[in-house]
Amino acid sequence: xxPNLVAGLEPPYYTAVFTSVRPDDPEGFAETDARMLExxxxxxxxxxxxxxxxxxxxxxxxxxxRDLASLDAWRDHAEHQAAKRRGREQWYESYxxxxxxxxxxxxxxxx
Amino acid sequence: xxPNLVAGLEPPYYTAVFTSVRPDDPEGFAETDARMLExxxxxxxxxxxxxxxxxxxxxxxxxxxRDLASLDAWRDHAEHQAAKRRGREQWYESYxxxxxxxxxxxxxxxx
Numbered sequence: 010x011x012p013n014l015v016a017g018l019e020p021p022y023y024t025a026v027f028t029s030v031r032p033d034d035p036e037g038f039a040e041t042d043a044r045m046l047e048x049x050x051x052x053x054x055x056x057x058x059x060x061x062x063x064x065x066x067x068x069x070x071x072x073x074x075r076d077l078a079s080l081d082a083w084r085d086h087a088e089h090q091a092a093k094r095r096g097r098e099q100w101y102e103s104y105x106x107x108x109x110x111x112x113x114x115x116x117x118x119x120x
Numbered sequence: 121x122x123p124n125l126v127a128g129l130e131p132p133y134y135t136a137v138f139t140s141v142r143p144d145d146p147e148g149f150a151e152t153d154a155r156m157l158e159x160x161x162x163x164x165x166x167x168x169x170x171x172x173x174x175x176x177x178x179x180x181x182x183x184x185x186r187d188l189a190s191l192d193a194w195r196d197h198a199e200h201q202a203a204k205r206r207g208r209e210q211w212y213e214s215y216x217x218x219x220x221x222x223x224x225x226x227x228x229x230x231x
Binding site for chain 1: 122123124125126127129134135137139140141170171172173174175176177178179180182184208212213214215216217218219220221222223224225226227228229230
């Protein structure tokens with residue numbers, strides 16, 4: 010199955026870029042990760058997310074939001090905050106978050 | 121070796137998020153990819169880049185630039201434009217580009 014990209018977004022919108030270093034399959038991670046996707050998918054203003062991870066390398070997740078209010082609602086969600094605490098305590102060696110306002114985007118799809 | 125993240129960037133700066141779907145190891149790709157990193161690393165205003173790719177899944181590259189002028193210089197670079205044409209003709213099933221202005225960022229590193 011060919012994976013699908015998030016496409017067709019109309020600027021302006023926001024990207025939350027999350028880059029991280031962690032072990033390959035830490036205990037409890039996959040369940041929490043799935044739960045976080047479930048929660049964020051139900052929030053107003055959430056437009057989609059994509060993730061990639063090179064085995065033994067870094068992981069990058071990009072989440073797309075309509076506006077800062079929806080992005081902040083996700084940042085402040087209680088279960089998300091608990092997951093972030095656990096992430097810092099147990100899973101991640103390091104991570105960075107970059108919140109960007111997108112005014113320009115384009116895409117390509119094979120015809 | 122623990123991989124390193126691009127860290128310590130001071131807003132404002134720009135993220136160029138490139139998400140893509142392509143075969144695992146297409147002919148000629150690795151050489152061009154390495155050459156592109158060599159070129160962009162020499163451009164004024166380039167602050168770093170990170171890439172991740174899930175085998176059989178999608179790839180995400182994030183490049184960081186000081187301003188739109190440096191980002192546009194990269195977009196318009198002749199060798200980069202030729203690589204993009206080859207990418208559309210030979211390598212990529214699909215891709216998306218999202219250019220964002222970052223006003224907020226933070227990070228975590230295990231102590």
